Amino acid sequence: MALVTARTPLELTSGDNVQPQPLGVFARPTATTGIKGWLFSVDHKKVGILYGAASLFFFLTGGVEALLIRTQLARPGQKLLSADLYNQVFTMHGITMIFLVIMPMIAAFTNYLMPLQIGARDVAFPRLNAFSFWCFLFGALFLNSSWLLGGGPDGGWFNYAPNSGLLFSPSHGIDFYALGLIITGIASSVSAVNLIVTTINLRAPGMTWSRMPMFTWMSLVVQFLLLFSLPVITVALFLLMLDRLFGSSFFNTALGGDPMVWQHLFWIFGHPEVYILVLPVFGIVSEILPVFARKPLFGYPFMIFSGIAIGFMGFGVWAHHMFASGMGPMSVTAFSLATMFIAVPTGVKVLNWTATIYGGKLKFTTANLFSMGLIAMFTIGGLSGVTHAFAPADTQQTDTYYIVAHFHYVIFGGSLLGMFGGMYFWWPKAFGYKLREGLGKWHFWIMMIGFNLTFGPMHILGLQGMSRRIFTYSANQGFDFWNMAATIGAFIIAVSVAIFIWNVWVCYRDHRRNPVACEPDPWDARSLEWITPCPTPVHNFDTIPVVSEVDEVWHRKYGHDEAGRPVPIATRAEVVQKGDAEGVHLPSPSYWPIVLSAGLPLIGYGLIFSLAWAIPGGILVLVALFGWVMEPSTDPDAGHHDEHPSDAADGGDAAAELEGSEEAEVADQAEDAKTVELEGAPVG
Amino acid sequence: MADTADTALTANVGAFDEPFHQIDFAHEGVAAGHQTSTGISNEKLGMWTFLGSECLLFGALISTYLLYKNRPGTITNVAGEVVGQVHDRISEHFDILFTSASSFVLLASSLTMVFAVVAAQRNDAPRLRLWLGTTAGLGAVFIGGQVYEFTAFVREGFGFTTNVSTSAFFTLTGFHGVHVTIGILMLLVLLALSLKGRLPFTKSESVEIIGLYWHFVDVVWIVIFTIVYLIK
């Protein structure tokens, strides 16, 4: 019964000669360059770059917060931050790094690379894609605006009750946390739907599941994790918001609530979330290592299956974060066992990478160094993870610096190192020039030293009994030395980040002075995105490639002699497309994604402060939805009315859009709830 | 999961083989006969993906309600002494017959939605409008019933904040109600588009897709009706 309109998956309609057109309610944007070209663009590459830039910006914010934390803890009894301020700073540090740095950086890579790796011209719903970005950005700014409006959230990133209740956190910080994360959650959910559809539906001819590049595979798994875990945290955040703003008592034991419900809901999301942070990076590493080892990835199918296994086992281990919560011996045993099992597929990955490097002709480029650094550091983190899979051991470790060490080894040593590797690797793809290798290596080595100096000692501190989340300690506890070491390490990390920024800046400057694009396929790489020139042209592919191998681009360049050694059969210049196709039709830019997103934080302020704020927010949302539904996703004046990749007036899109208005509805509903509160008999 | 999907795709690759090579995608002119990798339209696949995620949303809400529905009549301390007394649980005050009527209305709206989809696929605009309107109308009746139910509760002294069981109940059914409302809005948009002649036959799939959402909301109500209202 599928009513599929007749068009190819890869075909997009014109964006190059767009005119203001009568069908939309308002004229549509036409600029493709300058600031407007960024604000209203729906191009997946621009959206990807925007994600990346936003992520780096928040990385600096989160980094400053980290330095504040470490300075406060450098010596016993420091007075840089008060206890209250310390709580806000470490909470915002965690939230920022997880939700506003790693997640958008993953979105950046996925947005930019996934369509290129599967041979598509754009994502399935380009405007929804732009919406995801702006919604994320406004949500993130909303969250950070709490600093100016009475103080940030102060209950830690997992915000356990009762600390998250009004009794212990009377400022608005945690309201910002709840609403801000709901908004960024909407962004991620929408983008998960979009990217899943893209990967399933827009693959180039011949790009079967068993030929898909590993990065695309892992990001597909991650989009599913997001799809299924975000609704759960959304519910939890809603209940928290209702508790704090509308007088319910879901998590307030004094009135019959139960903090355990929050813990379960949070960690059902929270554990998949940690794999959301790391799996895409596993994909990145699996792309980089084969290129610089000049060998195919070892055990490609095992890598896929272990990725899927990690993803879905990740939904069955959440309560290992709750071993100390008194949930009963049965649950503890079950989740302890499940957690030990999940280390198996993770181990498969590490072994496969090692086997990929083994016997390869290694080239120690910066990207490769970061990837190999990741393998080492992540393994340490994974092993300490296994040590607290054992509940009896964990009751000693939980809530100490040992846990802090664990998750920094997996998130910093795993995700972040891999992302830096990915940036060095794909920078020429996105911008047409390489970052400097020399500076890159300084960046790498200094970061490694700083990282290990900061987080290595935390294992010791944790085992010595230093609790996490304390704003200071006293001199006779024996914590002084390693804390000072960690603080020094943190500043060394800061130096390495400065080197990275300097690297970006000088390369950008040189490129501005002498704008020649670097050679295509500069690393002699393997996967499909390198078939396009550097930087990627707006239309991605001149002609859509037909795929017949796992490492398509490699196999177009190299054949085999009898001994199985690769022999060149074509030069890179022959393989790479010219990027000069003309008249390719692309989705048209649109105002509505950014307008729609701008409404959501206003509704958030409305809920927190005064409903008056929600009115303009609601109006913006409604106007934007109306404009969106009425505006075809591509300009019909270009004469290709029926061929757009996703027509907005169509159901799926419209439905997803209207989903956005749930926000508004909810506001109304919440208002109802307030009235109810006045009339209903309140509980004393 | 992957291998089965793979079979599906390999079957497709055959179809890919001939026409795709020769087409110069850069120069347009390829209108007819092509398909997405799976043959499912993006919009429909998107809707189903989204509905998959909604399962988890309602799963969380329903289990929250279940955990709170009996909690607590009384609050005891460690020694087992009663230290607090809260109003009784909301589940003892359901008007099952009234809610049953609402359930029938929502079920009926699913049937009329099916008719709307059939009309759309037949390119029968007048019928399409009729059934879209009816479905939206039935949905509105359901929502009206819910509003009545809520106000009745409040009059009986069960507000949103009365105790955790009421909070959980209002949150769960409220979320569902919001979903129905959004569905009604989408149906009205379709109706308006159709009246303005902006819902051509080529876009009849959008009716099917909104229909999917509508049926899903109905299915959720089937679960809520049993688990929340009927099982004590």
Add this chain to the structure above:
Amino acid sequence: MTTIAETETPADVHPEDLHHDTGRSWQVAAALFVLTGLEVSTYFWPHGWHRVTHVTLIVMMVLKFAAVAAFFMHLKFDHTMLRRLFVFGIILAMVVFLGVLSAMTFWVNSGTTDFNNAPHERPIPPPPTRAPTS
């Protein structure tokens, strides 16, 4: 595996199919109404039957759910990918939340009237002494 890659354009929809559709919808709807009627009737079943009642109710709920999904939402006839997506979501939700309910000792009758409260040997901790500020 039989429904691979349908390539119908709207023009491909066969009128007979649609006719079929309407006919079948009536039947499905009739079944749904009857089941709902039965469900409502359980309200009047004797209290002592509650075990049986609950099982019947759950069975009927599953049947209704399946009927709407399979026929009204066309899952039975549509691409297998869609079925997998949705069924996966449902199963995941069920597994995860049954896990939560079990971990929260939902099934344990604690002997109090508040049956999902903790059993007496693991009582609820005392409430904080101060009431929340709002």
